[in-house]
Amino acid sequence: MTDIQTLESAILAEIEAATDETALDAVRVGALGKKGSISEQMKTLGKMTPEERQTMGPLLNGLKTKVADAVKTRQDVLKRAGVEARLASERVDVTLPGRPNPLEKGRIHPITQVMDEITAIFADMGFSVAEGPDIETDYYNFTALNFPEGHPAREMHDTFFFNPDENGERRVLRTHTSPVQIRTMETQKPPIRIVIPGKTYRQDSDATHSAMFHQLEGLVIDEKANIANLKWMLQEFCKTFFEVPSLNMRFRPSFFPFTEPSLEVDIQCDRSGAEVKLGEGDDWMEILGSGMVHPNVLRAGGVDPDVYQGFAWGIGIDRIAMLKYGMPDLRPFFEADQRWINHYGFRPLDMPTLFDGLSA
């Protein structure tokens, strides 16, 4: 009895004293190996009387199990300690900056962003997006749009001209996106619902005018579209685009050669501070021109003005971008200044949708 107890405490003490897995294994072999102290004891069982064996058998087996368990436990402790030591040695300074993320660095130009916002809104109203060339003929830019030859309205456009060709015809840089109205009517039968974003050009340059700018044209042609619809549509658009809960709008009679009646649209704003605030205040700001498509324009597009009717509008994309996002000056839009685009640009995955609230 005493021998076994002595043996047990000796082995358990050795296990506890083992400081690495090799030492522990030596203890295990010394106790449980073929020639181990417990194995040697087990061998003596055969020579014992059945009575002795009855007592010693369970005792020795119990010891064997106990030692094996103790080895396992010690093994786990040592392994954990080893892993912890390795991990401690592998520690790095996680406050070091990570690698640059291109998604965080890249920027989308505000014009692109605003065009995507506009597309999201008008797509929802059943419009598709049309386009046309920047270099236009006099016919598409003026004549077909009911600008009579020599009319003062032509002069007001500050047109860029190309040199006359051999037939004396001068191409122009389009002064508005309206030529696409004609080009669309020539190829598509009503009903027509299109918006036309694009570059436009006028010989003019200051803080709010640039020789190149962007316009969004809209055209609706069917058998019923009228000014009441136009008012509704523009109100919906402005409210959604500017993301304000309410926005007072004012429709004023005006003049454009290609619409009759013609309306200019102002939005309510507060100009008392450094930035223009929309939807509050008691000032008005003109933001777009619109009207019923002039019968002569419908005719030029091959559409019968007594059967079909519709409305058109044009809005400055740069201008509404400036209003919404607070750029005070138009000129840097086209200067590709990295500091400007870092500040005013949008991140690559900021894709405007109506389901996430446009710019949210």
Next chain:
Amino acid sequence: MKFTLSWLRDHLETEATLDEIIETLTMIGLEVEDVDDRAAFKPFTIAKVLSAEKHPDADKLQVLSVDTGDGNPIQVVCGAPNARAGLVGAFAGPGTYVPGIDVTLGVGNIRGVESRGMMCSERELELSEDHDGIIDLPDDAPVGQPFADYAGLNDPVIEIGITPNRPDALGVAGIAKDLAAAGLGTVKSPAIPVIEGHGRCPVAVDLSGDGAAQFCPAFGLRLVRNVKNGPSPKWMQQRLKAIGLRSISALVDITNYVTFDRGRPLHVFDADKVKGNLAVRRATGEEEFLALDAKTYKPTRDHFVIADDNGPESLAGIMGGEESGCTETTTNVLIESALWDPLTVARTGRDLGIITDARYRFERGVDPGFNMPGLDYGTSLVMELCGGEPTEATLAGAIPQPDLTIEFPVSETERLTGEAVSSQESADILRRLGFGVEEAEELLNVSVPGDRPDVHGKADLVEEIMRIRGIDNIEPQPLPSLSVMGEKILTTGQIRTRNARRTLAARGMSEAICYSFIPADHAEAFGGGADELKLSNPIASDMSDMRPSLLPSLLAAAKRNADRGMADLSVFEVSHVYRGVEPEDQHRVAAGLRRGTSHLEVEGRNWSGNGEPVDVFDAKEDALAVLAACGMDPSKVQIEAASPDWYHPGRSGTLKLGPKVVLGTFGEFHPMTLELIDVTGPLCGFEINLDAIPEARRKANRSKGALNLSPLQPVRRDFAFVLDKGADAATVLRAASGADKKLITSVKIFDLFEGPSLGEGKKSLAIEVTLQPSEKTLTDEEIDAIAAKVIENVTKSTGGVLRG
């Protein structure tokens, strides 16, 4: 168009306040751009100088004691020679802003004497240029009253923007008519007296010259003898000054007054300086003409003049001449009221660079019906202000009669605006605006008056009714849904544009939008510069040519940023380039540029590894990323080492699809190109023509098909080949893949080595070939056979050898 409130009230009987008038003007289409309530004049008070003593310390100054009406005399130091005891003038106290000297007064101390304000000259109040002395009012001017009330300076000035279709609103009378139609009162424009005159006008007008009768349908003229020209009366001067005109003399002021009062420009000749008769004729192109603005013009044969025996006396419809102009000494005056062809007047004014109130009105259209009344009105004002005896009026040509009648179904207003307006109300509005209306049930026969040349058809009448009723009355109505769900909103080109932009931004690049026009030498360096793509009137000489490529704009942008210290830059643009003037010559292009060390994932110095200078492969990856974003499988793209001149010939390439379709180019830039744009590298860029990418065939359904995964392990084998340095990696890849198109699923280049051990002009390229068995595990013999085929294919196609 400017006018004052009192001027408007001459024509409009109304109870409306200034605010109501302003609001109504804007809402009927006469947009108010500015209202000057002339508050600046309010602080000036009529004051009397009680005493004037010499300044103790200055010879030219006096110390005044001024009574401003409240019984407490104020001390003012004054340098005006006419300052004296008893003078009544205009006083400004401390805190008053004096416009003529742009100063807000304080309490001053002038050479030791306190001065609490000033007595003002006319120039200090911007009333005239007069600065010889302070304002000297009659003795009975009411001391203590506002000077502005006394001097008629309290009349608010309203400025409205007139759209080109509204010549009728270029006179105060027309504006009053519009306001009255909108319910803001009744018209009370003074009636025009009919002037009979005595005897024939001695000067005849000849319209027989080439084109004269077309240019001038009617020319009214009358002589007024024995006039006395002098300053016009104060009320007229004040009105003209208030709207920004200079008062010249009664005769000249009358023509300006009628121009603004009735929208009817007149001209006056000093009859004694006119030799013989007048003729409307083309300018010879040789004559020089000294106009009333004291400038000399040389009109061409496209332009018309009114000439006498001495030569041109007036640029018809635009500006009179100095030679026959009226002066203080004029005693006999010829008054002209004529009609001129709007387009010719517009062109003449444009060609000669003259903008006048007359041109502005004639090119928009002047009411023919008011031609002779206008002459009579001018005559009556001359007689009233200058005296004299008029002759009968003479009329060359004939007054055109308005003859346009529009059949107007009353329903038209509802059709176009959504708001029904009754026959009665429509007719009433049109009549108030001066239209003739015959009612026949739901159809109106509307005759258009001569002052509305803009009205041609039904839609114009709808506008008239709508604007006078008020657009606010139109209730918004939703646009009915067209119920076409799921149709494509964008064209393929637009989708590619959008995808290219978002992809490049996601690669860390910033989007630029640059001008479509660039300097001529930049355009030429990038294959452009054709004559047909040059602007004839560029806004600046370095913005003259439509760009053939986006790269010069981006390179110039890189330079600007580098000059500001941004050495590392990744920038892109997706926009149009122009290869000709036709619509099909305009191409949608995506281009990008990386400068310095601006790679996809590293830029500049970093603790984990510094960015190396960018090179051709950065540009190539960007280019292929754009193609992939536009639906093009990059593995289908062929890459050729050839590229346009603006690239480094050994570090650039062309992306092609088959022998003909060029998708784009990429590479580092030619040093001469960079020198031209004055920018330094390292720089690399690419350009993809989005229009050149073939449209993917649209499959019948959107199913991606079943996924068949092989249960068998792929097998990988590595090979290294020693090749000539000029051999293409693409050839190696193609040859290796061709060894077994079914089993070989990928070939990757994992090493490139060049070194003396390989021999002069050689390189080693190592590839990893992956075999993916699908039915059964490959035996060693099968794998060896494929390996042998890979080696054979590569050595045959490149002339290289397997590296031992």
